[in-house]
Amino acid sequence: MATDVHGPVTTSEREKQVAGAAAPGTAVQVGGLVRAFGGRAVIDDLHLSLRPGEFVALLGRSGCGKSTLLRVLAGLDQEIDGEVLVPRRRAVAFQAPRLMPWKRVWRNVLLGLPGRPERDVAVRALEEVGLGRRADAWPKTLSGGEAQRASLARALVREPDLLLLDEPFGALDALTRIKAQRLVAELWQERGCAVLLVTHDVEEALLLADRALVMESGRIAYETAVDLPRPRTVSDPRFGALRARLLDRLGVDGEANEDGTDGRSAGASVDGDEGSGGVVGGTEVVGVGAAASGSPTAAA
Numbered sequence: 012m013a014t015d016v017h018g019p020v021t022t023s024e025r026e027k028q029v030a031g032a033a034a035p036g037t038a039v040q041v042g043g044l045v046r047a048f049g050g051r052a053v054i055d056d057l058h059l060s061l062r063p064g065e066f067v068a069l070l071g072r073s074g075c076g077k078s079t080l081l082r083v084l085a086g087l088d089q090e091i092d093g094e095v096l097v098p099r100r101r102a103v104a105f106q107a108p109r110l111m112p113w114k115r116v117w118r119n120v121l122l123g124l125p126g127r128p129e130r131d132v133a134v135r136a137l138e139e140v141g142l143g144r145r146a147d148a149w150p151k152t153l154s155g156g157e158a159q160r161a162s163l164a165r166a167l168v169r170e171p172d173l174l175l176l177d178e179p180f181g182a183l184d185a186l187t188r189i190k191a192q193r194l195v196a197e198l199w200q201e202r203g204c205a206v207l208l209v210t211h212d213v214e215e216a217l218l219l220a221d222r223a224l225v226m227e228s229g230r231i232a233y234e235t236a237v238d239l240p241r242p243r244t245v246s247d248p249r250f251g252a253l254r255a256r257l258l259d260r261l262g263v264d265g266e267a268n269e270d271g272t273d274g275r276s277a278g279a280s281v282d283g284d285e286g287s288g289g290v291v292g293g294t295e296v297v298g299v300g301a302a303a304s305g306s307p308t309a310a311a
């Protein structure tokens with residue numbers, strides 16, 4: 012069962028015990044996590060930790076269990092074994108904005124919040140994502156990018172210590188996507204919350220994250236620090252080298268050389284199904300413990 016370790020003091024004895032076991036300075040701590048569907052373990056003895064304020068990207072082939080892990084961390088799936096320590100304040104945004112069409116945008120932002128929060132609370136969150144003037148709009152009148160920003164506002168209004176993003180930019184066109192990535196980078200810098208971003212896009216991971224993880228066979232099979240100064244550019248040779256290494260690890264042929272001098276132009280992404288064979292094999296951990304550093308001011 013997912014257990015909160017931050018925020019107001021927990022009440023149950025079990026929560027106290029688990030909270031006591033959490034390492035200091037840890038936002039997320041997962042140990043021996045197993046999630047099975049019909050006897051098939053999609054997550055199998057997974058271990059993961061995030062530091063407060065750390066931005067981590069989670070990559071992996073389609074069907075390898077990324078969204079399942081995110082749902083567990085969000086507390087949406089509790090049919091698990093193992094230990095999951097997460098902040099009490101956490102929020103999730105999905106690829107589909109999931110706005111209720113019969114509620115105005117500002118009411119969507121406040122959906123599910125305890126108490127009776129005022130409209131102003133929603134408007135402030137909408138202003139943060141550049142949508143203050145659309146507070147009274149109906150969701151169907153928003154563009155795809157605007158709807159995604161409204162979804163982000165709904166997550167931010169919860170003032171999360173952990174923000175879980177499940178391919179939030181996946182359905183956006185290229186330009187809107189770049190803007191949305193920059194927005195997330197800025198909001199992360201301002202808010203200082205830990206972020207776990209599920210993405211298929213290696214470049215997106217490298218532009219935004221302190222650390223990139225690759226999930227495979229139900230575990231974190233590979234990780235690398237992204238210790239590049241911000242703002243980052245895809246033309247940086249070190250960026251190209253990291254991209255090549257990650258693509259190789261994901262079983263995708265990269266055109267970039269290891270030194271990054273002949274990098275791909277854009278859109279290095281992962282597809283193909285987990286379990287369809289593939290180049291990725293074995294378990295390797297590289298650069299464990301990368302510190303969150305620099306200022307995430309730009310993402311392209």
Ligand SMILES: Nc1ncnc2c1ncn2[C@@H]1O[C@H](COP(=O)(O)OP(=O)(O)OP(=O)(O)O)[C@@H](O)[C@H]1O
Pocket residue numbers: 048053071072073074075076077078079080
């Ligand atoms: N509720 C469920 N019932 C049965 N199987 C499920 C359920 N949810 C997920 N699965 C299975 O678990 C596996 C992992 O799914 P998940 O959505 O976590 O993968 P993913 O890595 O996020 O994939 P993608 O990148 O394509 O979104 C898949 O084989 C999926 O069919």
